[in-house]
Amino acid sequence: MQLLVSVRSAEEAAAAIAGGADIVDAKEPGAGAIGAVSIDVLREIAAALHAHVPLSAAIGDAVDEATVERTACVFAAAGAWFVKVGFAGISSEARIAALASAAQRGVVAASAGRCGIVLVAYADADPSASPTAGALVDIAARAGARGVLLDTADKNGYGLRALIDRDTLRAFVARAHANGLSAALAGRLTADDLPFVQDVGADIAGVRGAACDGGRAGRVTADRVRALRNREDTKTHEATKLFLYKKEKIFLVTS
Secondary structure, three states: OEEEEEEOOHHHHHHHHHHOOOEEEEOOHHHOOOOOOOHHHHHHHHHHHOOOOOEEEEEEEOOOHHHHHHHHHHHHHOOOOEEEEEOOOOOOHHHHHHHHHHHHHHHHHHHOOOOEEEEEEEOOOOOOOOOOHHHHHHHHHHHOOOEEEEEOOOOOOOOHHHHOOHHHHHHHHHHHHHOOOEEEEOOOOOHHHHHHHHHOOOOEEEEOHHHEEOOOOOEEOHHHHHHHHHOOOHHHHHOOEEEEEEOOEEEEEEO
16 A cells, blocks of 8 residues: 655655655645645646656546646646546536546646546535545546545545445445556545555555644644554555556556
8 A cells, every 4th residue: 555645835745755655645735625736836846756756636626627627737747647636516427527538638638648637536525416436436447547536525524434434445445446446545544544544455545634743734744754654564564666557547566
C-alpha cells in the first residue's frame, strides 16, 4: 500500500517527501473535499518534486464537460501524473460518464497518455444525488481511468471507517481491481486506520488531517508523515514500490 499525502503548497510537499510519502496530492482543503489549488501553486509543487515522486491533483467536482476537460488539460500540462475529479450532486450515470470522458480527453490532449484520471465517489453522499461507489468503478473502467477513490465529502463528519464496513470496502477494492483500476481510500483516516485500509486491499491510503499539525486546516509536517509511515505493515516498509504504466493504467508492483 502506498501513502498519499495531500498538500496545499510547495513547502508542504517538501515536508511530505521528507516524511516518506509515496504520492503527493495537490489539494486546497479550504475549497472542499477535493478542492483544486491554483495552477501557479500546482506548478510550484511540481517543481519541488522534480518528477521524482508521483503528483496527483484534485480538480474539484465536475459541472460541465467543457470546464472539466479544460481544467484536466491544464493540470496535466502543469505536471500532474493524474487528476482527481468528483461528481457531487450528479446521479445520472450517463451524465457522469460524459463528464469522465471529457476529463480523459483533457489529460490525453495535454500529456499524450502520461497523465491519467481518477474518479472520486463519496461514502457519505446521498445515494439519490451522487453516484454509488460500485457504479463509479464501472464508469471509470469504460472511460479509461487509471483508478477510483472512495472519500468523504464532509470533512467535519464521520470518517470512512465509521461509514463503510470492512466487507463493503473489500468488495469495492476487488471490483476496482477486476476492472484493471487502482483503488484508493481516504476520508478522515488516522494512523490507526492505516492497517485496516491495507487489510481491505487498497492500493493507496490518502490523508491530510493526520499528516498536519493543527488538523486538516493546519500544516503538513515531516514528523507526522513519518509517524504515519511507521504505522504501516512491516512488509510495506520493506517493499520496493514502483509505478508501472500498462494499458494506460497505474499498477502497484512490490518486490
